[in-house]
Amino acid sequence: MSTIYDKFGVRPIINVSGASTRVGGALMPAEVIESMREAATESVSMSELQGAASRYISEVTGAEAGYVTSGASAGLTLGTAAIIAGCDLGKIESLPRTDGFKNQLIISREHRNGYDHAARLAGAILVEVGMNEITANAGVRRTEAWEYEAAINDSTVGIYYSQGPDSHPPLEDVINVAKKNNLPIIVDAAGELPPKENLRRFIDMGADLVAFSGGKSLRGPQSTGILCGKKHLITSVALQNLDMDEFFEIWNPPSDLIPKDTLPGIPRHGIGRGFKVSKENVIGLLTALKLFVEDAYVSTYGEQRQFLEYISSSIDDETINTKIHEPIEGSPILTISINLNLHKKSAFDISNELKNGSPGIFVQEVGLEQGVITIHPLNLNEERTKLVTERILKVIQ
Ligand SMILES: *Cc1c(COP(=O)(O)O)cnc(C)c1O
Numbered sequence: 492m493s494t495i496y497d498k499f500g501v502r503p504i505i506n507v508s509g510a511s512t513r514v515g516g517a518l519m520p521a522e523v524i525e526s527m528r529e530a531a532t533e534s535v536s537m538s539e540l541q542g543a544a545s546r547y548i549s550e551v552t553g554a555e556a557g558y559v560t561s562g563a564s565a566g567l568t569l570g571t572a573a574i575i576a577g578c579d580l581g582k583i584e585s586l587p588r589t590d591g592f593k594n595q596l597i598i599s600r601e602h603r604n605g606y607d608h609a610a611r612l613a614g615a616i617l618v619e620v621g622m623n624e625i626t627a628n629a630g631v632r633r634t635e636a637w638e639y640e641a642a643i644n645d646s647t648v649g650i651y652y653s654q655g656p657d658s659h660p661p662l663e664d665v666i667n668v669a670k671k672n673n674l675p676i677i678v679d680a681a682g683e684l685p686p687k688e689n690l691r692r693f694i695d696m697g698a699d700l701v702a703f704s705g706g707k708s709l710r711g712p713q714s715t716g717i718l719c720g721k722k723h724l725i726t727s728v729a730l731q732n733l734d735m736d737e738f739f740e741i742w743n744p745p746s747d748l749i750p751k752d753t754l755p756g757i758p759r760h761g762i763g764r765g766f767k768v769s770k771e772n773v774i775g776l777l778t779a780l781k782l783f784v785e786d787a788y789v790s791t792y793g794e795q796r797q798f799l800e801y802i803s804s805s806i807d808d809e810t811i812n813t814k815i816h817e818p819i820e821g822s823p824i825l826t827i828s829i830n831l832n833l834h835k836k837s838a839f840d841i842s843n844e845l846k847n848g849s850p851g852i853f854v855q856e857v858g859l860e861q862g863v864i865t866i867h868p869l870n871l872n873e874e875r876t877k878l879v880t881e882r883i884l885k886v887i888q
Contacts, residue, residue, distance in 0.1 A: 537770065561716065595618045596610055596650065731761030806827065
C-alpha cells in the first residue's frame with residue numbers, strides 16, 4: 492500500500508478507529524473532495540461565504556443563524572467568546588481578559604472533560620455544580636437542575652452543557668433553568684450526529700448555541716465544525732473570527748450575518764482570528780452537510796456491515812468472540828473480545844502489534860482495558876478490509 496504520505500516519509504495506516512482526530516478523522520467522500528478542489532480555484536468574499544453558510548445551516552438546523560468553524564472545539568471557544576462579549580467592541584478587544592465582566596459559565600461536574608478547555612480559552616471561569624457520587628461509589632444521585640440555579644450569581648454569564656447519550660440532568664431541564672434566569676446555554680454536541688434529527692433537536696429544545704464536528708460522521712474536512720444558534724451570538728462569532736483589516740466606510744458584510752448599522756465601528760482582529768476557516772473548508776463542510784441531510788450516507792451503512800462481516804467471519808478462534816453492534820442510525824461496529832484466560836496476548840498487545848506493523852492498523856481505544864478490540868468501519872473499503880483481516884489473523888495467532 493503506497494500513499495501520498497510516502498513522499499514525505501510517513502508510513503501508511505488504516506484507521507478503523509472511526510472519526511478519531513488523532514488518526515485523521517473521517518475520509519471525505521469524492522463529492523466533498525471535488526467541491527474543495529473547485530472552491531480552491533476561485534476567490535470569494537469570506538463574509539459573503541459565511542453569510543451563505545449561515546443561511547444553509549439555519550435551513551437544516553432550524554436555528555436563527557449558523558457559522559462554519561474550524562472544528563467543534565473552535566465553535567465552543569467562539570461561542571463562549573460571543574456569550575461573554577456579545578457585540579460590545581470593547582469587550583471583544585479585551586478577551587481573553589474578562590476581569591470585571593460577567594464571565595462565569597456553570598457546568599455540571601460530570602460534564603467536565605478535556606474539551607472544556609475551549610470555553611476557558613475565551614476567558615470563561617467554569618463553576619462546577621453537582622457531585623460525581625456514582626463514580627465515587629458514594630451515592631446514587633447525579634447532578635440536579637436546582638444545583639445549576641443555586642450557583643447563579645451576578646458574575647454568571649451562561650451555562651455550558653456536554654450532550655451525550657447519557658447526559659444528565661436532561662438538557663430540557665437545564666434549558667428551563669437557563670430560560671427562567673435569562674441566561675444563554677451553549678451545548679457541546681460534537682459527536683451527536685447521526686441521528687440526523689439531532690441537527691434540529693437541541694435547537695428545538697431552546698439551546699442558544701450548539702456546536703457540532705464537521706470531521707466526524709458528517710465526513711467533512713477534519714478541521715471544520717458547525718456552530719448554530721441565536722442570531723446576535725452568531726453575529727458576535729463572525730465579528731471575532733473574520734479578518735477585520737478593513738475601513739468601516741467600505742466594509743460591507745452581509746447584513747443578515749453582521750448588521751453593520753447597529754455597530755459603532757469595526758473591531759480589530761478578535762480572539763477567534765486564529766481559528767481561520769478557509770473557503771475550501773467552508774465549501775467542503777457545506778457539501779458534506781448537504782450529503783448528510785439528503786441521506787447520502789445511509790446506504791453506506793449496509794456496505795460497512797458487509798466489511799465487518801467479512802472480518803468477523805474470517806476470525807475462527809475459540810479464544811475470541813466477535814459481535815456486530817447496530818445503532819438505530821449510523822455505522823455498525825465490530826467488537827472482538829479476547830478471552831484473557833485462554834489467549835496469551837492482551838487486547839493492548841494486539842492493538843500495539845496492529846499499530847506498529849505495516850500498514851499500521853489503528854483500532855478504537857475504547858474497550859481495550861476490558862480485553863475488547865473495537866473496529867469502526869467508517870474508513871474501510873474492500874482493499875482495506877482484506878488488509879485489516881490479514882493483519883488481525885496474523886497478530887491474534
Ligand atoms: C470530538 C469532540 C470535540 C472536538 O471536536 P473537533 O471538531 O475535533 O474540534 C469536542 N467535544 C466532544 C464531546 C467531542 O467528541
